Amino acid sequence: MSRLPESYVSKSDFAACADCRTKLYYRKKRYPSAMDEDEYLQFLADGGFMIEFVAKAMFPNGTDLASVRDPDEAFSQTDTRLKIDGVVLFEAAALAGRFYARTDILIRKGNELSLIEVKSSALGSEDDPTGSPFVGKRGGIASKWKPYLLDVAFQAHVVSLAFPRFKVIPFLCVVDKTHAVTSNETLAQFHLARVPGGSKVRPKVTYSGDLEALSSNRLVSIHNVSDEVALLGPEMLQKANELASLIEPSGVRRVQEDIADSYRVCRTCEFRVTPPSKSGFQECWGDLAVSPYHVLDLHRVGQVADKSGPDPVTALLRRQRASYADLDSTDLGAAGSAHAARRMMQWNAAHNEDAEFLPERLRAELKTYERSPGWPMHFLDFEACDIALPPHPGMHPYERVAFQWSCHTVDSLDQMTHREWLNDESQFPNFAFVRSLRDCLGDHGTVLVWSPYEQVTLRHVLEQMATWRSYDEKESVRLAGIPDSRAFEELMRWVEALLGPEDAAGKRFSPRIRDLHALAYRDYYHPLMGGRTSIKVVMPAIWKIDPDLRGHPWFEKYNKTLPDGRSLDPYETLPPLPLGDDGQEDVVQEGTGAIRMYQDVIFRQNVDPAEHESRRQLLLQYCELDTAAMVMIWKHWLG
DSSP, X not given: OOOOGGGSEEHHHHHHHTTOXXXXXXXXXXXOOGGGGOHHHHHHHHHXXXXXXXXXXXXXXXXXXXXXXXXXXXXXXXXXXXXXTTOEEEEEXXXXXXXXXXXXXXXXXXXXXXXEEEEEEEEOTTSOSSSOTTBOTTSSBOTTTHHHHHHHHHHHHHHHXXXXXXXXXXXXXXXXXXXXXXXXXXXXXXXXXXXXXXXXXXXXXXXXXXXXXXTTOOSEEEEEOHHHHHHHHHHXXXXXXXXXXXXXXXXXXXXXXXXXXXHXXXXXXXXXXXXXXXXXXXXXXXXXXXXXXXXXXXXXXXXXXXTTSOOHHHHHHHTTOOBGGXXXXXXXXXXXXXXXXXXXXXXXXXXXXXXXXXXXXXXXXXXXXXXXXXXXXXXXXXXXXXOSSOSSTTOOTTOOEEEEEXXXXXXXXXXXXXXEEEOOSSSOOHHHHHHHHHXXXXXXXXXXXXXXXXXXXXXXXXXXXXXXXXXXXXXXXXXXXXXXXXXXXXXXXXXXXXXXOBOTTSOBOOSSEEEHHHHHHHHOBOGGGTTOOOHHHHHHHHHHHOHHHHTOGGGGGGOOBOTTSOBOOGGGGSOOEEOSTTOOEEOOOSHHHHHHHHHHHHHOOSXXXXXXXXXXXXXXXXXXXXXXXXXXXXXXXXX
16 A cells, blocks of 8 residues: 555655644645745746756666655665666655655665755855855854755655665755856756646656757756765754654644744745635634734734844734734834834834825935936836746856846826837847847936846846957847947946946946835835835735826726726736637736746747737736836825
């Protein structure tokens, strides 16, 4: 009889539940999880599967056991194959007592087993080349790498128990950001196909490049992490044994963590789902799960406590209260900090009939922009991606590709125009991106953005221009779509002027770019925003409360209502478009969807022109709304 999942702690159980034992019960009982439909997490996972394929290509004689899903059968086959010295196994199974692990790569050499865990995270030139790149300056494991190394430590422990005749040597395989990819290592060579069984089933990766060339790739690097695993051993063993103690003959036992002590974990709990779905969070928190002004929705609630005294949130929950309105105004963090000031806006609104906070100084600062940098007002948004497998040869892993911009421009006569640009060719787009942007922005006017993302992207592009020019000046000119190297130099100077001078610390101060998010964070709050300041939260809140905005001719195409008269969030009004003859439709409403759609635009082969155009329009209408949203917010703030 096949062993049931409730009879063991898997490596994915350990990774998900090491910070909260109660989660193990919800996982084994298949409670609804917010992670099931999280497109961003699936996007990251897809990148991980492709990097795993790259790593496994280094071992062309490996045997893949992924198709053997039954734990006992997979373990039996692994044990049998490990009798052969030199064998390389993919998805080998280790089963020992209440523990179960599938390893990415397992290699037998004599009496040693090399266990290689593959991750799509990356090391770059900024990481310590002399000591361990996974250890922090104070000697402990760096926080970024700790979850991955705990994972490796757990697997090494289970493999050691399952195959005691071998010595287990743990390795971590990661992406090397210093490597310039070849044509065989670009995203275009990889394709992911979902198989029946839902998002939890491993997708099939197909590769169209030169597999022999890929086998000698330098895209990934393998690091011995024996010292790091030994350092984490006691912590891993304690957590693993605590979870294993919950596995009983009758099934998994539920244990209740103290929510007053673990509320930081609860804040991001994947089992905090909305009704009518069965909610593990509701079962943990009971009557405290639903509360006006819930404390878990307080801005950066995990950073409220400091070393000066007891945690006020823990004290609040011990009093069986869960509303941040029941905190004292002195319980919101260190006085004078930006985060504490942000929390104070929320707290004040809760004590002031949920009033909007829109101080005059915000309006006054916006008015200063009319004088300096001056008219017109350019509301600008970029779409870009930083992915493990770059789209173009010569790029480095996670190097930024800027593929789209949208700009709404309002002049001093209150006239608005919209311009946009989208790359739909399979060549490096960044230089053509900034050339088209210069044609739009020129040398005058205020450039309004939401977050530092646009400035960071421009800095990346400027660095790329300098690097590519020194490497292949002729190709740089061609990619930019300009006449000659002199025009390329002029384009670089325009980007430098837009970014502004650089200080000794490398920070730039743009004479023209102003960040609306910084103003929102400092000076604007509406209760409908909760503890967040994303444009996807601020704009819908303003749209709902401002009838003049909804009636403005600039935004009439977004003004749609439900049958009960309630206004739709403008992002919900974006129309889905057909993708193929089978009636399938799609719509882009957030950044991850935009990246996926862009990859389809430039890489999907043999696509009907109408379907290709639908994908382009989905990207254009999404990015257009992002900049229209900034105009809406600006209009509302000015009153």
